[in-house]
Amino acid sequence: MAEKKSTEKPLKKKKTSSKYNFYTFIKPYRFVFAAGMFFLLLSSITMMLFPYLIGQLLGQDVGNSVESSTAFVNLDDTSTLVTVLFVVFGAQAIFSFFKIYLFGYFTANTLKDIRIKSFTKMITSPLQFFNENKVGELTSRVATDIELLRETFNTTLSTFVGQIITVVISLMILFFMSPKLCLITLAVVPVVALFGMFFGKFIKKVSMETQDSAAKSNAILEESLVGISNVKSFVNEFFEIIKYKKTVLEVRDKTMKIVTWRGIFGTLITFCMFGSIVFVIWQGKLMVESNQISGKHFISFILYTIFVGGSIGSLPDLYAKIQQALGATESLMKILDGTTEKLALQHIKNPLNLKGNVTFENVNFAYDSRLDIEVIKNISLNVKEGQQIALVGPSGSGKSTLSSLLLQFYKPSSGSILFDGKPADQFELSKLRNEMALVPQEVILFGGTIEENIIYGDLNASKEEIIKAAKDANAHDFIMSFPDGYETYVGDRGIQLSGGQKQRIAIARAILKNPSILILDEATSSLDSESELLIQDALDRLMIGRTSFIIAHRLSTIKNCDTILVLKNGQIHETGTHDELINIENGLYKNLSELQYQ
Numbered sequence: 001m002a003e004k005k006s007t008e009k010p011l012k013k014k015k016t017s018s019k020y021n022f023y024t025f026i027k028p029y030r031f032v033f034a035a036g037m038f039f040l041l042l043s044s045i046t047m048m049l050f051p052y053l054i055g056q057l058l059g060q061d062v063g064n065s066v067e068s069s070t071a072f073v074n075l076d077d078t079s080t081l082v083t084v085l086f087v088v089f090g091a092q093a094i095f096s097f098f099k100i101y102l103f104g105y106f107t108a109n110t111l112k113d114i115r116i117k118s119f120t121k122m123i124t125s126p127l128q129f130f131n132e133n134k135v136g137e138l139t140s141r142v143a144t145d146i147e148l149l150r151e152t153f154n155t156t157l158s159t160f161v162g163q164i165i166t167v168v169i170s171l172m173i174l175f176f177m178s179p180k181l182c183l184i185t186l187a188v189v190p191v192v193a194l195f196g197m198f199f200g201k202f203i204k205k206v207s208m209e210t211q212d213s214a215a216k217s218n219a220i221l222e223e224s225l226v227g228i229s230n231v232k233s234f235v236n237e238f239f240e241i242i243k244y245k246k247t248v249l250e251v252r253d254k255t256m257k258i259v260t261w262r263g264i265f266g267t268l269i270t271f272c273m274f275g276s277i278v279f280v281i282w283q284g285k286l287m288v289e290s291n292q293i294s295g296k297h298f299i300s301f302i303l304y305t306i307f308v309g310g311s312i313g314s315l316p317d318l319y320a321k322i323q324q325a326l327g328a329t330e331s332l333m334k335i336l337d338g339t340t341e342k343l344a345l346q347h348i349k350n351p352l353n354l355k356g357n358v359t360f361e362n363v364n365f366a367y368d369s370r371l372d373i374e375v376i377k378n379i380s381l382n383v384k385e386g387q388q389i390a391l392v393g394p395s396g397s398g399k400s401t402l403s404s405l406l407l408q409f410y411k412p413s414s415g416s417i418l419f420d421g422k423p424a425d426q427f428e429l430s431k432l433r434n435e436m437a438l439v440p441q442e443v444i445l446f447g448g449t450i451e452e453n454i455i456y457g458d459l460n461a462s463k464e465e466i467i468k469a470a471k472d473a474n475a476h477d478f479i480m481s482f483p484d485g486y487e488t489y490v491g492d493r494g495i496q497l498s499g500g501q502k503q504r505i506a507i508a509r510a511i512l513k514n515p516s517i518l519i520l521d522e523a524t525s526s527l528d529s530e531s532e533l534l535i536q537d538a539l540d541r542l543m544i545g546r547t548s549f550i551i552a553h554r555l556s557t558i559k560n561c562d563t564i565l566v567l568k569n570g571q572i573h574e575t576g577t578h579d580e581l582i583n584i585e586n587g588l589y590k591n592l593s594e595l596q597y598q
């Protein structure tokens with residue numbers, strides 16, 4: 001297959017705002033969230049009693065100064081107050097437990113939903129989506145970006161709301177105690193809010209860049225590990241390390257940018273807050289001296305002011321953290337906005353059972369990423385059920401693209417493809433694809449047993465059907481030569497199968513699928529002649545009674561095909577049987593054939 005010319009459109013460059021956002025995922029659990037908020041409110045309110053009770057405790061019969069207040073504590077009242085304090089904190093502990101539990105439940109379920117939704121979205125995206133996005137970047141979105149939401153949903157969001165509750169309640173109490181002092185405390189709020197808004201936006205942007213770099217770095221990690229033999233054979237380990245290191249450093253630098261600004265901003269806010277607290281204490285002390293407020297109220301006042309100060313001071317950072325998570329998941333939300341294929345996402349119930357007539361009517365096609373270059377030009381073709389059609393032609397002539405169009409991986413730019421006389425778009429996509437099976441050039445087996453790999457062709461197949469398919473694919477004997485037979489693990493953590501063995505597993509899969517249309521992408525790598533014979537024999541059996549398209553690289557295997565299409569630059573250059581084509585003087589097929597037998 002021709003190398004995919006990837007035209008990665010970085011997701012961040014898409015400007016449209018996403019229809020998915022936090023709320024989409026929060027919605028199903030909004031009542032749990034609301035219950036969590038309720039307990040948060042209760043725990044905040046009980047917490048708010050603390051300054052009042054401490055004021056009462058320390059401020060009994062207080063004179064004019066805070067220092068002297070502790071000397072005149074009424075012990076009787078103290079024991080009552082201490083009991084009340086214990087009751088209040090007991091209640092606070094219970095409320096806190098429910099708050100933590102409910103937010104934990106809410107987070108676990110929300111993240112589960114986002115993960116499942118993201119995976120479903122990606123796996124049902126059209127192939128073009130995978131041409132535009134690297135797999136490593138996509139896995140990073142699901143694995144790393146979503147993880148950033150955990151802390152936000154678990155603690156940041158609730159702390160943020162909790163702090164707002166604290167501020168509002170405290171300010172109300174403060175206003176009740178002394179409107180003048182309350183207004184002084186409030187003076188700092190607009191400064192903090194302004195800073196916070198500016199800062200939040202900045203953090204969101206840098207956070208998005210950080211996650212983009214993290215995704216890039218993950219893509220390098222994945223690509224070099226998946227292609228490890230390539231890396232090693234070119235002795236390019238150092239190059240991969242440099243590439244990876246560069247992106248990791250980028251992530252580090254961007255994270256440090258966030259950390260530095262959060263630090264500067266946090267310090268600034270703390271400074272402002274402490275300044276205003278000192279100012280309020282000073283003013284309050286003057287008011288106590290001139291008997292405008294009582295000493296008891298003054299102590300409570302100071303404690304409430306500290307609460308308000310602490311809460312207001314923490315709000316911008318919490319806001320920044322929420323923005324960070326929002327920024328980090330923005331790309332993911334845009335992925336969720338993308339189009340998907342209309343697939344049934346369940347077992348096919350009433351298969352179409354097509355006869356296998358295929359018609360191409362003036363089909364033209366250009367890949368989305370290179371719309372100016374038509375790779376399939378005006379192809380018309382009429383294939384009767386059960387016929388064998390070979391697609392041959394130089395590399396890049398459009399053979400794989402034609403099979404992708406057949407499989408409905410892409411839609412023609414113009415013209416149409418008909419199955420049993422009916423245009424493709426009049427069928428349900430899942431049902432139509434279910435009528436076709438592809439035996440690819442390079443077979444990829446999933447980590448699992450041989451049986452699991454064969455049953456992929458028909459998830460409802462019985463053991464007998466699996467064995468029969470394996471026998472028809474000439475795979476049974478080599479499978480039984482392994483001690484664990486069909487239970488043998490293949491892939492990364494199991495046995496490594498040879499190219500020819502993998503091919504036969506793929507053929508068994510296709511046999512099990514029992515399609516009416518077959519697409520065989522002949523392996524380019526040469527197999528030993530015994531293996532080749534076994535595969536050819538299995539393929540011959542598989543092709544009986546099915547319309548078969550064979551992308552052929554070795555012309556010897558297609559001599560008996562009903563029709564051979566010779567493609568050149570996306571057009572049908574020659575068409576006919578082997579005997580007809582081989583006799584065309586200076587014909588492309590004749591030339592290709594002579595080249596192979598030289």
Ligand SMILES: Nc1ncnc2c1ncn2[C@@H]1O[C@H](COP(=O)(O)OP(=O)(O)OP(=O)(O)O)[C@@H](O)[C@H]1O
Pocket residue numbers: 001002003004005131367369370375393394395396397398399400401402
């Ligand atoms: N995903 C893609 N995006 C853009 N262009 C592509 C994509 N896949 C293939 N092409 C281009 O389409 C043209 C036809 O490619 P195709 O893979 O169909 O050729 P092929 O005949 O199967 O080649 P080969 O025998 O080397 O596999 C080539 O010019 C190729 O560069």
